[in-house]
Amino acid sequence: MKPIKVVGGPGIFKKVGNLGKAVTKHIANGMKQVPEEEYKKRLIVCSKCEFHKDMRCQHVSCGCFLSKKAWWESEKCPLKTEEFPEGKWPKLDIVSKPDEEKLFD
Ligand code: SF4
Numbered sequence: 375m376k377p378i379k380v381v382g383g384p385g386i387f388k389k390v391g392n393l394g395k396a397v398t399k400h401i402a403n404g405m406k407q408v409p410e411e412e413y414k415k416r417l418i419v420c421s422k423c424e425f426h427k428d429m430r431c432q433h434v435s436c437g438c439f440l441s442k443k444a445w446w447e448s449e450k451c452p453l454k455t456e457e458f459p460e461g462k463w464p465k466l467d468i469v470s471k472p473d474e475e476k477l478f479d
Contacts, residue, residue: 378424378425378455380425382432383427383430383432383434384432384433388437389437392436392437392438393437396446396448396449399446400446403446403447403448405446406448407446407447408445408447408466413444413445416440416444416463417440417441419451419462419463420444423462425453426440431443431451433452433453436452447465447466448465449465450464451463451464
């Protein structure tokens with residue numbers, strides 16, 4: 375297994391662009407959220423990840439706050455390696471309820 379090299383997070387413009395894409399996908403997906411159990415599982419995986427720093431994903435394709443990203447059904451881990459071809463947690467296609475109350479807390 376090849377170690378994953380972490381070289382800082384995305385710059386501010388990349389982060390803003392990534393956030394815009396994530397919000398657009400989330401809205402297009404009906405603002406659905408994953409069940410709490412799945413949310414917690416995702417955060418546990420992230421907490422052990424080399425890209426996790428201060429509750430943010432420092433992957434260059436992300437930069438998101440994990441406390442939000444992990445709730446959104448439309449999101450997935452951005453990592454793509456031989457070991458994790460679908461990321462460390464994949465997108466979950468399930469029916470769930472809108473998370474309007476989670477957006478602004
Ligand atoms: S989303 Fe993926 S790459 Fe980012 S911190 Fe979580 S497990 Fe790591």
